[in-house]
Amino acid sequence: MDIPNTADIIIIGGGVMGASTAYHLAKCGIKDIVLLEKEEFFGTGATGRCAGGVRYQFSTEINVRLSLESLPMIERFKDQIGQDVDYRQCGYLLIATNEKDATTFKHNVDMQNRLGVQTQLLTGEEVRARLPLMKFADALAGTFNQKDGVVDPNSVVAGYVSAAQKMGAKAITRAEVTGIRVRGGEVEAVETTQGLIQTRTVLNAAGPWAGLIGEMAGVEIPIVPVRRQMFTTNTLKEIPEDFPFVIDFAQSLYFHREGDGLLIGMSNQNEQPGFDQNVDEEFELENFEAAMERMPLLERASRASHWAGLYEVTPDAHPIFGGSLVKGFNICAGFSGHGFMHGPVAGKLMTEYILDGEFTTLDVSMLDLARFEEERLIKEYNVV
Numbered sequence: 001m002d003i004p005n006t007a008d009i010i011i012i013g014g015g016v017m018g019a020s021t022a023y024h025l026a027k028c029g030i031k032d033i034v035l036l037e038k039e040e041f042f043g044t045g046a047t048g049r050c051a052g053g054v055r056y057q058f059s060t061e062i063n064v065r066l067s068l069e070s071l072p073m074i075e076r077f078k079d080q081i082g083q084d085v086d087y088r089q090c091g092y093l094l095i096a097t098n099e100k101d102a103t104t105f106k107h108n109v110d111m112q113n114r115l116g117v118q119t120q121l122l123t124g125e126e127v128r129a130r131l132p133l134m135k136f137a138d139a140l141a142g143t144f145n146q147k148d149g150v151v152d153p154n155s156v157v158a159g160y161v162s163a164a165q166k167m168g169a170k171a172i173t174r175a176e177v178t179g180i181r182v183r184g185g186e187v188e189a190v191e192t193t194q195g196l197i198q199t200r201t202v203l204n205a206a207g208p209w210a211g212l213i214g215e216m217a218g219v220e221i222p223i224v225p226v227r228r229q230m231f232t233t234n235t236l237k238e239i240p241e242d243f244p245f246v247i248d249f250a251q252s253l254y255f256h257r258e259g260d261g262l263l264i265g266m267s268n269q270n271e272q273p274g275f276d277q278n279v280d281e282e283f284e285l286e287n288f289e290a291a292m293e294r295m296p297l298l299e300r301a302s303r304a305s306h307w308a309g310l311y312e313v314t315p316d317a318h319p320i321f322g323g324s325l326v327k328g329f330n331i332c333a334g335f336s337g338h339g340f341m342h343g344p345v346a347g348k349l350m351t352e353y354i355l356d357g358e359f360t361t362l363d364v365s366m367l368d369l370a371r372f373e374e375e376r377l378i379k380e381y382n383v384v
Helices: 016-027 061-075 077-081 099-114 124-130 153-166 207-216 281-294 296-300 339-356
Strands: 009-012 033-036 092-096 120-123 141-145 170-172 177-183 186-192 195-198 201-204 224-233 245-248 253-258 261-266 303-313 320-322 329-333
Touching (some): 009 016, 016 033, 016 153, 016 339, 033 153, 061 077, 061 339, 092 099, 124 141, 153 339, 177 207, 201 207, 201 339, 224 281, 281 296, 320 339, 329 339
Parallel strands (some): 009 033, 033 170, 092 245
Antiparallel strands (some): 092 141, 120 141, 177 186, 224 261, 224 303, 245 253
């Protein structure tokens, strides 16, 4: 598709945030939308490289409320958008192996229950009973929510992009943004590798690259890219159909069913910020060894595939929603590893903000860019 000369709204980043916003804007009757993606296909950046997990289990009310709005949108996705997204509600089982985490888990479950989320608090014994294939002698407590699970990220993005295009939005790949023209404190145009588009409204939904896009407009955005990697195994017939998404919380080590095998990942606490998306083979070995200690049958497993992606990390592990000091330059980024699951509602919220100047579905005004300078940070404990 040829790039247009002008647009009412330009969305930078064709992952779940950008695609969802394009869809929700188009649904509100806005036709002159351009969604720009630098890669060859939509959803191949951070969204396409994530583990696909969706959960209600967070430690802050705002993140739980985002899940309460967003996950039902994923449940209704096929009916409303016409795309199957393979939402498997296998449940997340978070496991605490130290007193600090166990105490925090109890507070989190109390808060989630108060908000209507049916998370259960488990004893160490109950954790061990649920995971006969795993070694968790040190488990002190666990939290489980059956409605947590796994969704196919690419299907969500494809569904939104296709639906937005049918309503008149333009979605353009291989269009890398190279500059943003600002005059008199207002957005004037977006420069891309395919040409210049004049516009008064930009949404920066570039995920790990959001900080770089901000620099182009003279807006400082405290988002850093941090590599996270995972691998899948060959068929493991011992893994039951109802195996949950297991998280060894202290190690940030996780397991979930992927096809007939497992997807396994672990956060490298020593990872330095950067855009490298190659797999660190040395750390992968550490991950495999830690996984084998928890699940001895992995000694017989082989690796089927592996990849790395980028988290878009903010200082408080919460996203940024809203405008900036440059008029017309808006931000929806910084979800710190749990953006995919909040993508559906994030696009709806940004549509409300761009069109009406306020968030009506859920008040996320406290998650603005200014909170970092004003030191209004909101810490998320349940980051994996």
